[in-house]
Amino acid sequence: MLDAIDRCLALSRQARGEQGEALARTLAELDAALIEARIEIKPAYIAAQDATLALDAAGYVTAWSPGAQQMFGYAAEEVTGQHVLFLYADDEDDGNIAELFFDHHPGESAARTEVRRRKKNGEIIWVHLDIELRNEGMLVRLSEANQALSDLDKVNLHARIIEDSEQGVLITDAHERIVSINSSFTRITGYTPAESIGKTPDLLRSGVHDADFRAKVRSAMQGGGPWRGEIIGKRKNGELFPQSVTISAVRDQHGKISHTFSLFSDISVHKDAEARMQRMANYDPLTGLPNLCLLTTLVGQALTETKRSGEHGALLVVEITRLGAISDTLGNEIGNELLCEIGRLFRTSLREGDVLARLDGHRFAIALLHVEKREHAGIVAKKLLTALGSPITIAGHSLQVGAHIGITVYNEDGADVPTLIRYADVAVAKAGQSIESNFLFYSEEMNQRAKEHLRIESELRQALQNHELQLYYQPKVSLRSGRIVGAEALLRWRHPLRGLVSPGVFIPVAEETGLILDLGAWVLEEACRQVREWRDVNLIIPPIAVNLSARQFDAELPKRVAAVLERHRVQPDQINLEITESLLVRGTDKVIDIMNQLVAMGMSLALDDFGTGYSSLAYLKKFPISTLKIDRSFVIGLPYEENDCAIARAIVTMAQQLRQEIVAEGVETAEQMAFLRELGCDQLQGYLFSQPVPAADFAAMLREGKRLAFGNR
Structure with a gap:
C-alpha cells in the first residue's frame, strides 16, 4: 500500500x-x-x-x-x-x-x-x-x-488577456516611465522588458512627427482625453513602421493620473495593402505610369490653378503607330515590352514636373502643367517624336514605330479634362491625315504659330552650318570727345531667301530651344577672330562688347572665354561682356564668383538694358560691374517726358556714386544727346551717330576718325 x-x-x-x-x-x-x-x-x-x-x-x-x-x-x-x-x-x-x-x-x-x-x-x-x-x-x-470570477481570477484573466493580446501594450507611470509591457510589445518593437522597463516611450520615437502632433499625443498622456490615430514608430533595429495607437490615462481614487496605457498595432501590412490598392486604382499595371484616373485628378488641380493665375498648360495625346502590327507578328509579350520602353523614352524627354500617363492600349497622354508660352507644347511634341526616330531593340528585334500627337492648350481650348482629351483626340486624327506634320494643335492659330516656331528653329540650325550668320558693329561714342570708344557686336542672320531676319524673331526661339548656347559661342568666337584680323592689319580697335545669355553663365564660362581668347591671341581688355538684369536674380553668390573670375582675367562687365529688370539696386554694389547701359525705353522720351528724365537722372547719379561708366542706348536726336551730356552721361549708342554696320564699314569709320558733332551748345 x-x-x-x-x-x-x-x-x-x-x-x-x-x-x-x-x-x-x-x-x-x-x-x-x-x-x-x-x-x-x-x-x-x-x-x-x-x-x-x-x-x-x-x-x-x-x-x-x-x-x-x-x-x-x-x-x-x-x-x-x-x-x-x-x-x-x-x-x-x-x-x-x-x-x-x-x-x-x-x-x-x-x-x-x-x-x-x-x-x-x-x-x-x-x-x-x-x-x-x-x-x-x-x-x-x-x-x-x-x-x-473571483477578484483574483479576474486579475489573472485580465493579465492573461493583456499578455496574449496581438496588440502591443505599454503602461507608464505618472512620471512617464515604462512600468509594464506585454510580449506583443517585444515582438513588434524588438525591445525586451529589460531594455524598456524604466525607460520613457521616447525610445520608440521616429523623429518624423512635428511638434504639434507630439503635443496632441502628450495631451492624451496628461489626461486630455483618449487619443486615437496613426504614428510612425521606430523598432530597436532602427526600422520605421506605421502603427495604429490608442492612448489613455488612468486616474487614482483622488483623480490624479497614476498611469497611462497605450495599445498599438503594427499596420505595415495594412498600409502595404492600401498602397497596392491605391496603385491599382491610379497606375497602369503594365507600364507603371499614371492612368486616366490619376491624370484627370492632376490636370484638374492644374486647371484650377491656371484659372486663378492666368497661366497656361497643355495636354498632349500621343497615338503610337505600327504597334498593333508588331504585336500581331511577334506576339503580345513583345508588344508589351515595346510599350514599356516607349514609356521610358518619353519620360527622359520630359521635365520632372510633367505628367506622363497611359490612356489605353496604344495611347499615351502628357500633361504640361505649366508652359511659359503655348508654342512650347509643340517643342515637347517634337522631342517625343525625335525619341521615336531611332529603332527600338526588344528581344533581339529592331522595331520602328511612329506617332501622331494632338495638343490642346488650357484654359483656351477647354476647361475640364474630358473636353481637353476629346479635343486632343480630334487633333490626333487630323495629324494622322496630315502629310506636313505628325503633331497638330486643336487650334488652327496655334498650329500656324507652332509651325513658324519650328521652321525658325530648323532653319537657324542650318544657318549655323551654312555660314549665314554675321556680326554687325554699333559704335559707342564718348560724350566728352565725340570719338568712337567702343562698339557692340550684334548678331545678324542673312537668310538666303528672306534676307536679314530680325534678332527679335530668332533670338527668343534660340533661348527657348537652347540654341542660344551655340549662337553665343559662335558670336564670341567670331568677335575674337575679327579683332585679331584687325590687329593683324595694324588697325587700332577699341574694346568690342559681346552679349552673354543667362544660359551661358555657368561655372565653366571663364574657362571657355579664356580658351577662345588664347586661340585667337586676343587680350582680355579688348573684349567686354554685356549681361542683362535677369542674370542678377539667379543665385547671387554663384554669379558673383563667376563675375570675379572674369574680372580677374582682365575683362570688363557691363549691365545691359538697365532699369527693365527686377534686380535690387542694393545688389549693384556687390557685383563687379564697370558699366551701366540705360535702356532705350528710358531715352526715347528725353528731354520732354518728365518720368523718363527723372529715371535717367537717377541712374546717372547712382552710377556716378558707384564710379561706374554710363552708356545711353537708342539715342536718335540731338536733344536727347544734349540732355544726357548735361546729366554727365559718359557715352551714347544709337542712330544719331550710326546704326549697326558690317565689320568693313566699322573699320572704315575708325580709319577716317569719324566723330560725333555736338553743335554750338
Missing part, C-alpha cells in the same frame, strides 16, 4: 511540476505522515443524489455517486481506481492538486474551493469542491459553479 502511495505522489509531482520550496515541504510532510500512520483506505459512504466522490490519501477514486456520474458523464466502474487527475483540464498548470493540497484552518475538517474540471465529452465546467478530510481519505462534494 505504501509503495502505491509513493508511486502516486511521484506521478503527481511529475504531472504537475515542481512549484517551489513550500510545495516540496508540504509533500515531504505528507509522505512522512502517511508512512507513520500506515493508513488503510476504506470506501466512504456516498449519497446517491449528491455529486460526491471519495478519494484515498494518494488521490485515487474509491467511490463515485450517481450524482457525480450525471455531472461528469462517467459511470462508477469507469472511474473507480483512477487518479483524480483524469478530471483536470489540460491547461491546469498551477501545480496544485486541489483535492489533496487544500488550505484549511486548524480545527476545521472541511474546505471549499472553486476549480475547472473536464467532463467525459471534453466540456470544461467550473465546480465548487467541498472537501472533508476523513481518516480513510477524503470525501469531496461537488456542485456546478456559475461563470462569475
Whole structure:
C-alpha cells in the first residue's frame, strides 16, 4: 500500500511540476505522515443524489455517486481506481492538486474551493469542491459553479488577456516611465522588458512627427482625453513602421493620473495593402505610369490653378503607330515590352514636373502643367517624336514605330479634362491625315504659330552650318570727345531667301530651344577672330562688347572665354561682356564668383538694358560691374517726358556714386544727346551717330576718325 502511495505522489509531482520550496515541504510532510500512520483506505459512504466522490490519501477514486456520474458523464466502474487527475483540464498548470493540497484552518475538517474540471465529452465546467478530510481519505462534494470570477481570477484573466493580446501594450507611470509591457510589445518593437522597463516611450520615437502632433499625443498622456490615430514608430533595429495607437490615462481614487496605457498595432501590412490598392486604382499595371484616373485628378488641380493665375498648360495625346502590327507578328509579350520602353523614352524627354500617363492600349497622354508660352507644347511634341526616330531593340528585334500627337492648350481650348482629351483626340486624327506634320494643335492659330516656331528653329540650325550668320558693329561714342570708344557686336542672320531676319524673331526661339548656347559661342568666337584680323592689319580697335545669355553663365564660362581668347591671341581688355538684369536674380553668390573670375582675367562687365529688370539696386554694389547701359525705353522720351528724365537722372547719379561708366542706348536726336551730356552721361549708342554696320564699314569709320558733332551748345 505504501509503495502505491509513493508511486502516486511521484506521478503527481511529475504531472504537475515542481512549484517551489513550500510545495516540496508540504509533500515531504505528507509522505512522512502517511508512512507513520500506515493508513488503510476504506470506501466512504456516498449519497446517491449528491455529486460526491471519495478519494484515498494518494488521490485515487474509491467511490463515485450517481450524482457525480450525471455531472461528469462517467459511470462508477469507469472511474473507480483512477487518479483524480483524469478530471483536470489540460491547461491546469498551477501545480496544485486541489483535492489533496487544500488550505484549511486548524480545527476545521472541511474546505471549499472553486476549480475547472473536464467532463467525459471534453466540456470544461467550473465546480465548487467541498472537501472533508476523513481518516480513510477524503470525501469531496461537488456542485456546478456559475461563470462569475473571483477578484483574483479576474486579475489573472485580465493579465492573461493583456499578455496574449496581438496588440502591443505599454503602461507608464505618472512620471512617464515604462512600468509594464506585454510580449506583443517585444515582438513588434524588438525591445525586451529589460531594455524598456524604466525607460520613457521616447525610445520608440521616429523623429518624423512635428511638434504639434507630439503635443496632441502628450495631451492624451496628461489626461486630455483618449487619443486615437496613426504614428510612425521606430523598432530597436532602427526600422520605421506605421502603427495604429490608442492612448489613455488612468486616474487614482483622488483623480490624479497614476498611469497611462497605450495599445498599438503594427499596420505595415495594412498600409502595404492600401498602397497596392491605391496603385491599382491610379497606375497602369503594365507600364507603371499614371492612368486616366490619376491624370484627370492632376490636370484638374492644374486647371484650377491656371484659372486663378492666368497661366497656361497643355495636354498632349500621343497615338503610337505600327504597334498593333508588331504585336500581331511577334506576339503580345513583345508588344508589351515595346510599350514599356516607349514609356521610358518619353519620360527622359520630359521635365520632372510633367505628367506622363497611359490612356489605353496604344495611347499615351502628357500633361504640361505649366508652359511659359503655348508654342512650347509643340517643342515637347517634337522631342517625343525625335525619341521615336531611332529603332527600338526588344528581344533581339529592331522595331520602328511612329506617332501622331494632338495638343490642346488650357484654359483656351477647354476647361475640364474630358473636353481637353476629346479635343486632343480630334487633333490626333487630323495629324494622322496630315502629310506636313505628325503633331497638330486643336487650334488652327496655334498650329500656324507652332509651325513658324519650328521652321525658325530648323532653319537657324542650318544657318549655323551654312555660314549665314554675321556680326554687325554699333559704335559707342564718348560724350566728352565725340570719338568712337567702343562698339557692340550684334548678331545678324542673312537668310538666303528672306534676307536679314530680325534678332527679335530668332533670338527668343534660340533661348527657348537652347540654341542660344551655340549662337553665343559662335558670336564670341567670331568677335575674337575679327579683332585679331584687325590687329593683324595694324588697325587700332577699341574694346568690342559681346552679349552673354543667362544660359551661358555657368561655372565653366571663364574657362571657355579664356580658351577662345588664347586661340585667337586676343587680350582680355579688348573684349567686354554685356549681361542683362535677369542674370542678377539667379543665385547671387554663384554669379558673383563667376563675375570675379572674369574680372580677374582682365575683362570688363557691363549691365545691359538697365532699369527693365527686377534686380535690387542694393545688389549693384556687390557685383563687379564697370558699366551701366540705360535702356532705350528710358531715352526715347528725353528731354520732354518728365518720368523718363527723372529715371535717367537717377541712374546717372547712382552710377556716378558707384564710379561706374554710363552708356545711353537708342539715342536718335540731338536733344536727347544734349540732355544726357548735361546729366554727365559718359557715352551714347544709337542712330544719331550710326546704326549697326558690317565689320568693313566699322573699320572704315575708325580709319577716317569719324566723330560725333555736338553743335554750338
